[in-house]
Amino acid sequence: MVASFPKRFLSGSAWRRLFLVASLAGMSVGKGDAILAGPDEPAKPVDFNRDILPILSDTCFACHGPDDGQRTANFRLDTEEGMFADRGGYRLVVPGSSAQSKLYQKITATDAAVRMPPASSSSSLTSAQIDLIKRWIDEGAPYAKHWSYVCDHREKCFAVWMAGGGIKPGISFGETDDYSYAVALDPVHVHDLQATILHCLGIDHTQLTYKFQGRHFRLTDIAGEVVNQIIV
């Protein structure tokens, strides 16, 4: 993730704290390094979220992604339905067969006028990326939802302990039901939590954006309100 942080929104100390956060975040990114195998190890299966999604997001979503206004050729690769849809006699991805997959045919076309991404776009695929996509399809094209949507344990609530940075001391905000399953009082969306944390860092969350899937997102997506009830 590359976030653009306009400096004028940050005080000096906010910058330092933010730098810390950013370098921690950077440490966990490590795209692709885990798929290298040692001499005696069999290659690990390709993982959609780790290996494939970032490639598609960087090189394809600008035209085949979530933005209705930018979409060309009337399909999207950011949804499972779009990826595997029947296109009237052929499919973009045929699990187990890269040769029959239109997507693979298009990224390996020798004719530059047919090849994806188009020569006119600013992006291109490396042969290593093409090889990963081939392996993923030939391994059966397992598609997994983005990890942030996959949570099977108490997915409806979270609890966070916060201190300092202008947080009111000694209060608790929000409640769950008796089973800690559902929120019973004062729900705080995760985007609200993020907006509040950014506020405590001295950052106006509505001013920060980063480019993802061809669109400028806020760190708090398009929503997120500072939870003023917990601020001094």
Ligand code: HEC
């Ligand atoms: C700059 C916009 C743009 C980008 C970026 C782009 N495409 Fe396309 N894509 C198009 C256009 C326009 C067409 C329709 C013309 C054609 O088929 O060549 C198309 C067609 C396709 C088709 C054929 C669909 C069909 O049913 O015939 C596939 C598959 C495809 N793109 C895959 C990709 C993949 C995979 C990427 C990323 C590696 C990508 N495209 C990046 C613009 C784009």
